[in-house]
Amino acid sequence: MTLNLCVLIPNRMIWYSEVKEIILSTNSGQIGVLPNHAPIATAVDIGLLRIRLNDRWLTVALMSGFARISNNEIIILGNDAEISTDIDPQEAQQTLEIAEANLSRAEGKRQSIEANLALRQARTRVEAIKVISY
Incomplete structure (x- = not known):
């Protein structure tokens, strides 16, 4: 038995398949979803989406939303x-370093919040490329 997965972002469809x-x-932690999962609607946090195909896993860096x-x-x-395979490792690492520097230079609450968000997103992208697909 399989699940039909559709991942959409504002400008395109990222994934659509079984x-x-x-x-x-x-937002309340990681959940695993197998066929016949109970119906739910949930907020999605910045983090990894792991997708198991027949014999391998695929990783997606997901920047919040709803499921x-x-x-x-x-x-x-x-x-x-x-x-993850579409992320340039060198660019992701550079973005992470910039985000870390911006957070250390942030002044005021608004800049701190924005810099923290950018840092979480940058870390997720780096983490996505480091996850071993098996």
Whole structure:
């Protein structure tokens, strides 16, 4: 038995196919979803989306959003997302270093919040490329 997974961001569809299982980062922690999962709607946190195909896992850096799981269908509406194989490791590391520097220079509450968000996103992208697909 499989699940139908659709991952959408504002400018395109990231993923649409049958999958065996997913692991999703939500605002209350990670959840694993297998066929016949109970219906839920949940906020998605900045983090990794792990997708199990037949014999391998795929990793997606997901930048928050919402997910709906019902009748073996998963729809994820994300603010942004990148499949790990599409991320340039050198650019991701450089973005992480810039985000860390910006956070250390942030002045005021608003700059701190924005810099912290950028840092979480940069860390997620770096983490996505470091996860071993097996």
